[in-house]
Amino acid sequence: MVLDNTWLIAALWVGLALAASLISVRLGISVALVEIMMGVLGGNFLGLEEVAWATFLAGFGAIFLTFLAGAEVDPYVLKRKFKESVGIGAASFLMPFLAASAYAFYIAGWTQDAALICGIALSTTSVAVVYAVMVETGLNQTELGKIILAACFITDLGTVLALGVFFANFDIWMAVFITVSVAVFTITPRLTPWFVERYGGRIAQIEVKLFVFLLLVLGGLALKANSEAVLPAYILGLSVAGYMMAHKELLHRLRTIAFAFFTPFYFLKAGLHVSLPAMAGGIILISILMAVKVAAKFVGVWPLAKLFRFSNRDSMYTTLLMSTGLTFGTISALFGLSQNLITQEQYTILVTVVIGSAIVPTLIAQAFFRPIIGRPGDSQELTEDEERKRA
C-alpha cells in the first residue's frame, strides 16, 4: 500500500478537501456537497480509509457545524413568530419522521433502531439550502421568509432532540449530562460577553478555545449517557445566538476555523461510507423514501401554511423548501452508522435520499413556485445598495 504513513494519508484527505473547495468555487455548488462527492470518490476509487485521527476531526466537525447552526439562529424572529414557526417546524419534523420510520420498519423490514434513524435523517430540513434560496429571491427580508427560516430551526431542534434522546441511557450519566448541560446553557450567555471583553481579540483565540472546550465537555458527557454530542452543541449555539448576532466577527472566526479544518473531514467522511454498488442496488428504495419524505412534508407543512393564510403559491414554495435536507440528514445517518444502528447499505440509501432532497425540491420550488415579489416601492424589491441609501 502506497499510503502507509500518517502524512500521506492526511495528504489524501486534505487534497480531496482542497479539490472540493476549488471545484465548489468554479462551479458555484456548495462546498459541503462537493466534499461529500469527493468522499464518495475517495472511498470507492482512491482507497480513502477512515483512521482514528480523521474520525476525531470529522466527529468534532459535526459538533462544530451543529453549534454554528444553533448560533446562526435569529432569536428575535423565533420569539416574534413563535406560534407559526413552532407549528410549521414541529409538523415539518414530526410527519416525515413518523412516515419514514413506519415505511422503513413495516414495509422495508429495517430493524427498529434503523427505522428510527431513517425517520430522523429524513425529517430534517436544510436551513442552509432554504437560506440561500431566500437570499437569492429576497424573501429573507419578508415575513414569509423569516417564518420559514425560523420553522427550519425548530425542525433542526426536533432532529437533534430525537438523536439525543431515542438512543440514550437514562442512568446516572444522563443525570450528570443534563445537570452540567443546563448549568452551561444558563451560564454561557452571561459569561461570554465578559469573557470576550476580558480575553478576546488575541492571537491565541482564547474565546474560541472556550467554546471548543465547552463543546468537548458536553460532547463527552453526552457520549457517557449514550446520547449524541450534537444535541448539547446545538443548544449551546442557540444559547449564544443573540450574542453572535451582535458580534459577527467572532462568528466569522469560528466559521473560518470550522470550515478550514474540521467540517471538510466531516463531509468527506459522510461520503466515504457511501457505497456505489449499494446505491445502484437500492435505487428503488431511494426513490420511494424520497417520495415518502416529500409527501410527509406536504401532509405536515402545507395545511399549516394554509392555516396561517399563506397563498397557494407561497404554501407550495414553503412546503418544497421545508422538504430539503443536507447537513443534519447526513449527521443523523452517520450517527446511525457509527453506532452500528444501520448497515452501510442503509447508510448509503439514507445519504443518497438526503442529497437528493437537497436538490430536487429546490429545483421544483425555484422553477414553478417562486413567490411573486411586489413591484418597486416594496422594501423587498430594493437592492442592497438602495437599502443602504434609504437607511
Place this chain on the structure above:
Amino acid sequence: MFQRIMVAYDGSDCANRALAAGVDLMDRYDADLAVVMVAGLPDYAGTIGEVDEIQNEARAFFDQKIRKVEELAGDRMERVSTHLLFGHTGDKLVRFAKERDFDLVIVGARGFSRLQRIFLGSVSQFVVKYAHCPVLVIKDSCEPGK
C-alpha cells in the same frame, strides 16, 4: 433611443470596458445608468455560514468596485445607480432588467473556451438569449469608442 441603461459589472477588465461603453451611451442619450453586480451563492448550501460569508465578501468587493464607477461617472454620478444582487448571474441580470424595465443591457464577454462554456456557462450568451430588451455585448478585445 435609450433612456434606461443597465451595465452588468464584475470589476474585470472586460466589465470595465462595458462600463465605459455604458457611461458613453448615458451621455449620448441623456439616459440613466444602472450598474449591477451579481454575487453567486452556492447551490445546495451546507451551512448558513457558507452563504453569509459569501455575502460579506461580495459586499466588501462591491464597495471597493463602486469607486471605479464613481471615477468613470465623475459629476454625472447622480444619474448612476448601483445595485448588488445575489444569485445566478445570468438569471438575476435578466430578471432585474425586466423588473426595472431597462431598454438596453450592456455586458462584457470574456471569451471563454468551449470547455469553459460547457462547465461555467456564458453569462453574455444567457443574457442575449433571455433579456427582454436589446443587449450590447462588449467583447474581450474591444475598446469602446475605437
